[in-house]
Amino acid sequence: MNLNPAISLILAFLYSLLLSFSNVEIYFLIPIVFLFIINFNNLFKILKKLFFLNIFIFVLSLFLYIESNFYEAINLFIRVNLIILFNLLLFSNSNGFDIVRGCYILKFPNKFVSTLYFTVKMIFELSLDIQNIKNSLITRNFKAKTNMFTYKTFGNIFGLLFVKSISRAMNLKSTFELRHFQGDIFLSDDFIVCKYDIILIFFISITLILKAFI
Structure with missing residues (x-):
């Protein structure tokens, strides 16, 4: 459907x-x-x-x-x-x-559409990172327990995801500046x-x- x-x-x-x-x-x-x-x-x-x-x-x-x-x-x-x-x-x-795309068809403001697009894109990439980390933990037979090792593991994972998100955002900003991005994206x-x-x-x-x- x-x-x-x-x-x-x-x-x-x-x-x-x-x-x-x-x-x-x-x-x-x-x-x-x-x-x-x-x-x-x-x-x-x-x-x-x-x-x-x-x-x-x-x-x-x-x-x-x-x-x-x-x-x-x-x-x-x-x-x-x-x-x-x-x-x-x-x-x-x-x-x-x-x-x-629905917002684009309905002629929402360009800046709103572009912001929503890149937000969804970042969330999508973050979900892929989480899935990859989850698969890695399963491969290594990691079991979540109430001990310091588990807390440190999850802390490192959240820290890694946070750093990667900030890095991607900064790289995206630099790309926008180099390409003189004006807030317009073009979708079908x-x-x-x-x-x-x-x-x-x-x-x-x-x-x-x-x-x-x-």
């Missing part, structure tokens, strides 16, 4: 905004059910991410329950979960650069709409209509 990134960004904004200022209703599940169907093969990974994010959501709901009442707390808990689940399903196959702006985009637009429209008249 490859949704148009520009359409995905617009629909994510509309759905999140609509649900943020509404009470939870059954029709908000319509687009989520559709996304469940087309992301069936990735559901376990998506729900796993949602589960870990729920630790933070639960704490927020608990504070609201203490300050307000149970109904408000459970309403917040469900709304936030639906918003996060919708976005996780919508961008489940995205590598980050799709979102940058082909706007292709697939059948899944049309169906999702239809379901979001149905949700908006039901919200307006029910």
